Amino acid sequence: MNIHDPREPNRSDVFVTLPTIDEQRIEEETTRRLHDRLVREAQAAGLLDVAYRTIDSPVGPLLLAATAKGLVRVAYRCEGHEQVLERLARDLSPRILHAPARLDAAAKAIDEYFAGLRQRFDLPVDLSLARGFRRLVLTRLRAIGYGQTESYAAIAAAAGNPKAVRAVGTACATNPVPVVVPCHRVVRSDGSIGQYVGGIDAKRALLTMEGAA
Amino acid sequence: MSASLPPFEDIVTAHGPTVLRLCRAVLGPMDAEDAWSETFLAALRAYPTLRPGSNVKAWLITIAHRKAIDQTRARARRPLLVDSLPELPAPSKNDQWDGDLWAAMQALPFKQRVAVAYHYVAGMPYADVAALTGGSQDAARRAAADGIATLRKTYGEEGTR
Numbered sequence: 001m002n003i004h005d006p007r008e009p010n011r012s013d014v015f016v017t018l019p020t021i022d023e024q025r026i027e028e029e030t031t032r033r034l035h036d037r038l039v040r041e042a043q044a045a046g047l048l049d050v051a052y053r054t055i056d057s058p059v060g061p062l063l064l065a066a067t068a069k070g071l072v073r074v075a076y077r078c079e080g081h082e083q084v085l086e087r088l089a090r091d092l093s094p095r096i097l098h099a100p101a102r103l104d105a106a107a108k109a110i111d112e113y114f115a116g117l118r119q120r121f122d123l124p125v126d127l128s129l130a131r132g133f134r135r136l137v138l139t140r141l142r143a144i145g146y147g148q149t150e151s152y153a154a155i156a157a158a159a160g161n162p163k164a165v166r167a168v169g170t171a172c173a174t175n176p177v178p179v180v181v182p183c184h185r186v187v188r189s190d191g192s193i194g195q196y197v198g199g200i201d202a203k204r205a206l207l208t209m210e211g212a213a
Numbered sequence: 214m215s216a217s218l219p220p221f222e223d224i225v226t227a228h229g230p231t232v233l234r235l236c237r238a239v240l241g242p243m244d245a246e247d248a249w250s251e252t253f254l255a256a257l258r259a260y261p262t263l264r265p266g267s268n269v270k271a272w273l274i275t276i277a278h279r280k281a282i283d284q285t286r287a288r289a290r291r292p293l294l295v296d297s298l299p300e301l302p303a304p305s306k307n308d309q310w311d312g313d314l315w316a317a318m319q320a321l322p323f324k325q326r327v328a329v330a331y332h333y334v335a336g337m338p339y340a341d342v343a344a345l346t347g348g349s350q351d352a353a354r355r356a357a358a359d360g361i362a363t364l365r366k367t368y369g370e371e372g373t374r
Contacts, residue, residue, distance in 0.1 A: 031229060034246060038225065038253050047257050050220075089220045094260055096220035 039099045049093035052085065053100035055107045057114050058209075059202040062179070064103045064110070067092065070124030071106050074177050076198035091129060110179060116209070119146035121180045129176040133164065137171035144185040147210040151189040173197055185212070216265050221257055228273050229253070231335060235274065238330035239281045241319045248284050252277040274335060278327065278345050285323055317368035325360030332357045 042048040050072070052065040063081040065073035065088055072092065075084040089096055100107075105123065112118035125142075127135050136159050144150050152172075156164045172183035178197050184206045188194045196203035232252055236245035255276050263272065318326055324346065331342045332353075343353040 034249055037250050041254050042257055085220045090217040094218040094221055096222055098222050
């Protein structure tokens with residue numbers, strides 16, 4: 001170890017600068033290890049109320065959040081992931097940790113969907129962020145099959161309130177679990193595409209991918 | 214929005230490194246990670262009851278202090294099994310402080326050690342240190358000064374790099 005290598009004449013100088021970089025890397029590893037341990041112990045103690053991670057998708061990065069009951073939130077970048085997490089802290093629980101492993105199944109299913117390998121999601125979904133009529137609407141949406149579309153009016157009628165077309169629009173616009181609860185499959189009665197929580201481009205991309213538009 | 218608590222993840226990111234440095238200063242690198250984990254797990258448990266707008270760092274340090282006392286008591290009760298320690302990744306190399314300084318810190322009496330750690334590592338004013346450790350502000354100042362004086366003797370001379 002002490003043999004001086006003539007090809008590296010400044011080796012001792014290098015060692016002066018190396019430790020800071022190395023220490024920083026080791027500190028990052030320590031931080032990650034402690035964070036992983038916190039997630040593990042929090043979950044074992046039933047204290048991890050909301051776990052989250054982000055994934056890449058053809059429609060931009062998606063934030064995924066889950067409670068013990070299931071996937072509770074999917075958020076597009078345009079919704080502001082930080083703000084979404086702050087609202088989850090306020091509306092569900094502030095016991096929120098970045099815990100990618102707990103969302104492995106959801107991430108895999110969504111990846112498969114975007115790869116064209118999956119047409120329906122059988123993931124457990126937690127709709128506790130939606131209440132009343134909105135929640136009822138979201139429940140009906142899960143019945144619209146891959147590549148199909150329904151009109152806001154038809155959904156209103158199916159939900160037992162044919163006049164509530166605007167309320168169906170609101171339920172779709174505030175869908176906490178877009179993509180998985182397919183509000184993108186709800187379009188206007190005249191066939192035009194309508195609004196979307198992730199932006200109209202994202203809605204068009206999903207419908208095109210599904211072969212519905 | 215201002216009246217609600219941020220996600221706990223933000224708390225870990227913002228204060229995790231400070232609490233780890235504190236735990237290392239008070240307990241040494243071997244026990245620091247256990248104390249850190251216990252601190253943040255306890256904090257996570259109590260977090261929903263924390264008043265929004267509270268001084269989160271001071272709150273975490275209070276919890277860490279209790280965990281440090283627990284660990285110090287537990288350590289006093291158990292025999293030091295030096296042979297069983299090396300299985301752990303040598304954490305003394307992970308420190309931004311020289312390993313000798315950690316060792317020198319560990320040789321200080323508990324009161325001096327926490328005073329040095331809270332004032333010099335966490336940057337707490339003596340009034341806050343005193344509130345945490347009990348006793349007067351002057352006593353906290355004296356404990357830190359005595360601790361630093363000892364460190365100068367035990368670490369300063371040989372340990373200067």
